[in-house]
Amino acid sequence: MKDKNFTKSQITAMDERKRARLINSLSGFKSANLIGTQDKFGNNNLAIVSSVVHIGSSPPLLGFVSRPNTVDRHTLENVLQSGFFSINSVESDIARAAHQTSARYARVQSEFDETGLTPYFSERFPAPYVLESNLKIGLKLSEYIDITANNTCLIIGEVEEILIPDQFIQPDGYVDIESMEAVTISGLDSYHVTQRLYRLSYAKPNLSLHPLTLEGDPSSWAALKSETD
Numbered sequence: 413m414k415d416k417n418f419t420k421s422q423i424t425a426m427d428e429r430k431r432a433r434l435i436n437s438l439s440g441f442k443s444a445n446l447i448g449t450q451d452k453f454g455n456n457n458l459a460i461v462s463s464v465v466h467i468g469s470s471p472p473l474l475g476f477v478s479r480p481n482t483v484d485r486h487t488l489e490n491v492l493q494s495g496f497f498s499i500n501s502v503e504s505d506i507a508r509a510a511h512q513t514s515a516r517y518a519r520v521q522s523e524f525d526e527t528g529l530t531p532y533f534s535e536r537f538p539a540p541y542v543l544e545s546n547l548k549i550g551l552k553l554s555e556y557i558d559i560t561a562n563n564t565c566l567i568i569g570e571v572e573e574i575l576i577p578d579q580f581i582q583p584d585g586y587v588d589i590e591s592m593e594a595v596t597i598s599g600l601d602s603y604h605v606t607q608r609l610y611r612l613s614y615a616k617p618n619l620s621l622h623p624l625t626l627e628g629d630p631s632s633w634a635a636l637k638s639e640t641d
Contacts, residue, residue: 436462437599441606444597446510447476448498448531448540449490451519456531456540458523459487460510462597464499472571473554474499479564486519491567495553496538499569500545504593507603537573546592548575584628586611610636 423431442462449457467473476499478488491497502510509527517526524531530543537550551569558565580588589606596604611624623631 433599433601441596441598441604444502444507444510444595444603445476446500446502446513446529446542446545447487448500448542449487449496450494450539451486451490452493455520456522456524457486457490458513458527458529458540458542460502460513467568473568474549474551474571475566475568477559477564477566488565488567491553492556494538496572497551497553497567497569498537498539498541499549499551500542501547501589501592501594503544503546504595504603504605506542506544507595511601511603534573534575541575546577546580547587547589547594549573550575582627586626586628588626 418434423434426434443464445461445464447459447461451457461476461478463477465475467475479485487497506529509529512527513523513529515523515526517523522531523529524540524542531540532543532548533540534550539550541548541550549571550573552572553567554570555568556565557568576587580592582588590608593605596606598604611626611628613622613624613630615621623633623636625631
């Protein structure tokens with residue numbers, strides 16, 4: 413197989429949309445999530461993102477990358493105004509509706525209304541969740557970081573609450589997102605379901621890895637093979 417060699421000058425000279433598709437594909441599969449916000453007038457906003465990242469567990473922090481609000485960025489503006497946002501999983505049955513939220517709707521148009529998704533509010537959190545999502549995370553704005561390399565920003569939120577059906581949480585705390593049928597994104601517009609290979613033991617020097625059960629208990633390669641045969 414012969415490699416295709418892209419030089420920096422060739423990448424820079426590419427058609428803008430082709431370059432965006434290429435570079436967005438390089439980082440591999442990314443989680444698909446919907447960011448829910450509300451403006452000061454009570455208008456609900458929803459936007460799909462593929463840039464949610466784990467920042468830390470103590471305190472529990474998640475972040476996502478946003479373009480700056482030099483033009484209308486309803487999600488970013490709402491987060492900065494209200495200080496709250498939700499992160500919601502995208503399952504296979506709502507993937508098309510989730511993708512549609514990337515359309516540039518007017519500020520007064522709610523993506524919930526336009527896509528048929530349902531806003532849901534818990535008693536303890538002010539930003540809208542997506543009722544149809546299995547995993548709902550409420551976050552309070554913790555930090556805003558300018559990324560000067562390309563004039564984007566990293567929004568970091570501290571987890572205030574998590575809503576998830578009990579059946580998807582394993583005894584050791586692992587969230588089985590595959591059983592939720594959560595989808596991933598590659599590039600800008602390709603959606604995928606996943607297939608788990610295995611869970612693995614904590615890696616230590618001079619100690620062989622062994623598989624874990626879905627529940628997080630020690631298992632063996634022979635047992636794993638018998639399950640997949």
